[in-house]
């Protein structure tokens with residue numbers, strides 16, 4: 001397993017990956033103290049947003065929340081390893097990826113609140129929608145990568161042009177047939193795609209050990225897709241391994257696979273109960289390997305971090321959490337008529353007729369000077385409460 | 386250029402060729418569609434003309450074929466996917482229903498899914514298991530999808546073109562039993578009828594007979610046979626199965642007062658059931674009889690030596706007409 005930062009923050013040298021971090025092509029040093037502090041801040045921010053989302057769920061503001069606690073290094077590292085032009089294909093827990101892409105956390109919360117199914121423009125943000133049907137997005141990633149090949153933006157040698165796709169899915173999702181089919185397509189067509197699995201040890205209550213007899217990193221090798229196993233709580237190792245793999249994919253060297261070994265510190269979602277299936281000792285053991293703490297220790301060893309910086313990050317994180325809180329509390333439910341808007345791109349007589357029907361139906365209540373349907377619903381909720 | 390006489394399969398080939406020429410974002414994907422030209426030779430010659438980046442022989446993975454076409458569509462391509470036989474679309478069912486159908490909606494309309502999924506459709510060819518199915522209701526029930534079912538060469542050509550031009554995903558059900566039946570095609574004259582409209586193909590006064598795709602010859606044959614007994618059936622080719630063109634069908638039912646629907650798919654939960662319910666609602670006071678359906682039984686599609694008993698035929702349709710006129 002590749003590791004550049006030990007749990008106590010000690011840096012282990014790695015001939016090849018250190019070169020990647022240093023920026024082979026004369027780019028910025030990805031491990032410069034300034035960058036390291038940036039990753040630290042990002043992880044602190046995303047953790048705060050995550051914890052706030054959990055409490056918003058507890059306050060009834062979100063229907064559900066899938067926390068990424070503990071996976072910050074894997075996500076921030078992979079997110080920053082990609083280039084501006086790369087296309088990222090996440091699952092439903094990739095809040096750090098979204099953050100690294102500049103997607104505001106409140107946009108992620110919208111789907112968990114139930115006001116939209118995602119709603120962003122994938123091409124504008126170069127990020128596919130969050131995906132709920134496990135593994136379904138993996139072939140999309142390969143197809144997009146096949147599009148890149150046809151667009152002539154692979155292997156040109158120009159770092160501003162060459163583009164790749166980063167496809168993310170969980171250890172459990174890797175059991176889905178579509179992930180295997182994606183390996184087949186990626187290998188068949190040499191598609192510029194990097195598959196990135198966060199092995200957070202659990203797929204709800206089923207441990208990775210049940211789903212795979214070998215380390216996940218070995219799986220893609222049956223397809224001839226090179227792979228590495230990386231410490232997922234080590235932001236530097238992730239950054240280096242993903243950057244290296246994406247560089248190869250962009251250069252036209254075909255697909256790669258990365259297993260990031262990490263841990264889901266929180267429950268699967270706010271509906272889950274970890275005490276039924278995993279010992280708290282396991283959670284305590286992994287808390288020792290916390291990705292944020294690890295980077296902080298490393299920065300301390302470099303004497304590149306001080307109390308003032310840490311306090312500033314914490315303050316910013318608090319502000320973000322508060323902003324999120326106010327944003328969500330102030331969020332209006334969308335007008336249900338909007339349901340009818342984007343089922344089809346072209347006019348559809350049946351959807352249009354049903355929309356008219358719905359408008360006529362609710363108009364009856366407006367004529368009575370009141371929204372009777374809504375009052376009934378509110379009353380029912382009151383009775384239940 | 387005036388019209389040419391082409392078999393349905395070749396009309397589709399011509400439609401694909403012209404679409405590939407018209408827009409370099411169009412690409413074909415499927416199993417054996419390249420050098421072989423597809424198991425039905427529908428893509429014959431296209432690989433030679435457009436090369437393997439535009440006419441892609443894929444691995445044997447239907448979910449992969451449809452799933453990668455989703456990614457290509459996000460990237461701005463217009464993939465046309467061939468499924469070898471109707472019974473092999475099910476491995477891709479997840480991608481079609483949860484991804485292809487919903488991506489536009491999921492992204493608040495920012496992404497279009499101009500994907501065409503071509504499926505050789507229907508039975509009566511003496512094939513082995515899984516080569517003769519009629520899954521239209523499964524897809525018609527899924528919002529976000531459109532379904533076209535050409536029954537003649539002209540529609541086969543133009544629906545291919547129009548499905549590829551459509552910004553929504555379209556499932557093209559190709560009547561495989563009739564691939565080699567010829568008809569006139571005019572590739573220069575865009576038809577006035579929209580692909581989403583049904584067509585009254587034979588006027589009549591006593592009852593409306595609705596069919597589509599592979600059942601159209603049977604519907605016309607039934608109308609001729611009925612005419613010999615003095616019964617004038619108005620025959621409608623539904624053409625689009627999602628959306629169904631209810632106004633055209635309802636107008637006919639208001640004229641004739643009676644409706645018979647025939648399709649190969651099982652009657653239970655079939656598209657005929659939906660159309661019957663809708664027409665009953667819309668035309669209740671014009672109906673002189675309940676809507677009658679003649680279709681497949683609630684059975685797995687039977688082995689070839691029994692399919693003649695499973696599929697609607699002239700006698701079963703005429704028996705349905707008798708029941709319709711009894712009222």
Ligand SMILES: Cc1ncc(C[n+]2csc(CCOP(=O)(O)OP(=O)(O)O)c2C)c(N)n1
Pocket residue numbers: 093132133134169170171172173174200202203204264268
């Ligand atoms: C096709 C499908 N089956 C089942 C589910 C329900 N489900 C949601 S998450 C999950 C476990 C996923 O585990 P993993 O892939 O390891 O990702 P993680 O949640 O650990 O990040 C399951 C079974 C689903 N979303 N999609």
